[in-house]
Amino acid sequence: MRSQNRTSSQRSRIISVTALAAAGALALSGCSPEVQRGWLPTEKDTTSNTGILTDLWVNSWIAALIVGIITWALMLWCIVAYRRRKGATGFPRQISYNLPLEIFYTAIPLFLVVVFFYFTDRDQRAVDNPNANPDVTVNVVGKQWSWDFNYEQGGIVKEDVHESGIQAHLTGKEYDLEQLPTLYLPVDKSVTVELTSRDVIHSFWVPAFLQKRDMIPGKPNYMYFTPQKEGVYEGKCAELCGEYHSEMLFRVKVVSEAEFQAHLVGLEKGLLDEKYDRNPNLNEK
Numbered sequence: 145m146r147s148q149n150r151t152s153s154q155r156s157r158i159i160s161v162t163a164l165a166a167a168g169a170l171a172l173s174g175c176s177p178e179v180q181r182g183w184l185p186t187e188k189d190t191t192s193n194t195g196i197l198t199d200l201w202v203n204s205w206i207a208a209l210i211v212g213i214i215t216w217a218l219m220l221w222c223i224v225a226y227r228r229r230k231g232a233t234g235f236p237r238q239i240s241y242n243l244p245l246e247i248f249y250t251a252i253p254l255f256l257v258v259v260f261f262y263f264t265d266r267d268q269r270a271v272d273n274p275n276a277n278p279d280v281t282v283n284v285v286g287k288q289w290s291w292d293f294n295y296e297q298g299g300i301v302k303e304d305v306h307e308s309g310i311q312a313h314l315t316g317k318e319y320d321l322e323q324l325p326t327l328y329l330p331v332d333k334s335v336t337v338e339l340t341s342r343d344v345i346h347s348f349w350v351p352a353f354l355q356k357r358d359m360i361p362g363k364p365n366y367m368y369f370t371p372q373k374e375g376v377y378e379g380k381c382a383e384l385c386g387e388y389h390s391e392m393l394f395r396v397k398v399v400s401e402a403e404f405q406a407h408l409v410g411l412e413k414g415l416l417d418e419k420y421d422r423n424p425n426l427n428e429k
């Protein structure tokens with residue numbers, strides 16, 4: 145009779161813990177938009193990838209919090225229910241080699257890892273799935289300490305054009321952001337960004353796009369997305385690349401297709417290819 149009572153009270157505790165976790169998740173869904181997107185610095189529809197990445201981020205946190213709440217509750221319960229009573233002597237009853245318990249705490253973490261792995265892998269594949277026929281292919285080149293943008297002919301880009309960026313000179317006074325090299329992208333058009341470097345490793349990072357990728361000399365990396373919201377987005381180099389790394393800034397302007405075409409008309413013809421690279425190893429060839 146006594147042991148039965150104990151089991152039913154355990155069960156009610158587990159139920160109340162689960163209810164608490166569910167209430168937490170429900171409370172989160174009623175929160176401000178900022179909380180709903182897990183404090184990420186963007187909207188879900190900024191690019192075709194930001195929704196996938198936001199969901200992965202927020203759902204992973206919800207899962208981690210539920211596991212955390214259950215674990216903390218179980219720990220608290222153990223601390224209180226099995227505390228050392230007055231007058232107790234010797235060791236409490238030992239439970240080593242308790243096979244069901246050992247299977248439980250091996251299987252559950254393994255299950256958690258597999259679930260996280262599955263969703264991460266699924267979303268990573270979706271985000272890195274190459275565009276078959278991109279409307280715009282732009283080669284973004286990192287260099288100490290600015291950016292070149294090569295818009296390659298193909299899709300809606302009629303001819304090769306480029307913009308060669310100049311490093312921001314920050315003096316502590318107000319800086320005119322219009323001077324920064326600016327990557328123009330047309331809204332609702334598929335974009336392939338090819339990332340290369342002329343010298344050391346840089347990293348292409350537009351925080352609002354929730355993606356960051358290294359630019360490695362001799363090894364192109366790629367990003368595939370469709371910008372879905374017109375606007376101006378800040379970008380920066382995210383890999384310490386030398387003395388003026390902090391001045392390696394740029395902007396992305398997502399504009400209408402007409403504005404995009406008008407911008408390309410004003411750019412210099414041709415591409416800035418590898419002959420501007422400064423890489424002793426590659427130049428030897």
Ligand SMILES: [Cu+2]
Nearest residue numbers: 346381385392
């Ligand atoms: Cu850099």
